[in-house]
């Protein structure tokens with residue numbers, strides 16, 4: 019009975035909010051109380067692949083109503099902020115890489131940045147010990163959020179009014195949606211942290227345990243989204259929302275101020291473009307390391323007969339591991355926010371440098387990170403990805419993050435959204451690993467206004483200068499290696515989008531000197547690598563990769579098997 023009343027009032031209210039028919043509601047294109055997960059599909063016109071079925075469906079519905087891939091990206095990302103609170107966000111940041119149907123490339127950096135009061139040693143105690151608890155949880159771990167600025171920076175490329183794009187998210191927050199079993203399990207697992215890192219009641223905590231099928235209503239978040247709908251980016255960075263963020267900071271000894279929020283800007287960057295076996299790869303430049311690592315790793319293996327070695331063969335996994343080791347050693351030394359640090363992009367990606375980096379590669383013999391350090395240059399879990407293609411040929415890839423699951427775990431009291439813990443992506447002390455085990459130094463040290471180094475790699479692939487594939491994934495430092503393997507799987511092994519995404523993955527990041535392997539990675543190859551001298555570590559899922567790839571004029575879409583990820587399109 020309760021549910022029926024909820025649905026009736028839901029339809030009535032959404033009618034009055036928008037001129038058009040609502041997208042979300044019982045019996046509408048997106049039914050928040052009944053949905054299922056579709057992992058693969060072949061669409062003829064438009065496709066969205068994201069971490070949650072409702073968000074993918076919102077994006078597809080927006081395109082059906084005349085929106086393009088940019089409209090879909092904005093609506094999907096906002097919907098994810100509601101239905102996928104572990105990573106979808108308005109309190110975090112991200113990167114967008116796109117290719118317009120006319121060939122124009124676009125990359126928008128809306129990474130979080132260090133507040134003005136941040137300083138290099140802010141996570142060190144008086145004896146100089148690193149305080150990772152503070153960089154990874156709670157108020158002080160948050161950088162100034164960039165997502166809302168990023169969405170508005172993409173608006174000039176969209177066709178529909180912003181109010182229409184945000185309305186599905188408002189409806190999902192205001193009237194609720196049914197949560198998946200995975201989400202219920204995550205809320206239950208993080209309950210103690212939610213209690214510990216919050217000063218006000220929050221929607222994710224209730225007395226009894228959550229179960230799949232429960233309805234989550236987020237009234238405060240709905241109000242915040244309405245302020246953004248009515249006031250634009252100022253509805254977040256100024257006025258009531260900004261007041262609530264600053265009040266939250268003051269309650270929890272955080273350091274984001276009104277000035278930090280007001281001064282935040284998304285930045286346009288120059289996309290990184292290169293070729294791999296004739297395919298054009300377009301990926302994200304610094305302050306992400308993602309695209310740079312991808313160039314380096316693909317270029318390092320390009321001279322080798324990868325297809326002849328065979329998929330998951332010992333020869334190939336060793337080669338890719340050694341490429342990963344060398345690229346990640348460079349990450350630790352040379353990569354950071356280009357507005358604060360001279361990242362030697364040209365050198366790091368030059369043929370001469372790449373060839374020199376692989377000179378000490380010995381097939382059949384394990385390299386050692388102790389001896390293989392960064393190259394010599396002579397010149398001075400939680401994130402989420404959306405892949406979209408539309409009928410006009412626009413390609414959009416967005417990876418967005420709160421850093422680990424539910425970010426700082428701190429919800430802005432009265433505003434209903436989680437803040438990121440992205441400050442931990444800085445090198446808080448040289449040599450001290452961040453939560454993904456990545457180390458860094460001066461290039462990625464904290465400074466006011468600086469953007470922390472990322473691994474996110476939203477990536478596009480062109481074949482003969484025409485759209486071929488859109489891809490990306492979460493996974494911290496495993497992001498570039500997952501995208502690397504997905505490209506090799508498609509280009510060298512001609513795999514379907516689903517196989518390219520779902521086959522077991524592996525990962526090496528220089529330090530620690532280990533090859534991480536998913537549990538179902540073939541034992542034969544693993545043992546052969548151990549015999550060669552590699553140390554292995556079996557681990558849980560690597561990434562949640564979303565791919566759309568052209569297949570005879572159709573959009574072959576694959577959502578990773580590793581989560582609730584879902585395709586939607588027409």
Ligand code: DON
Pocket residue numbers: 399400401402419420421422423440443471472473474491492493494495497
């Ligand atoms: O920007 C980065 O590289 C990280 N903050 C991404 C975190 C992430 O992918 C967590 N997801 N599992």
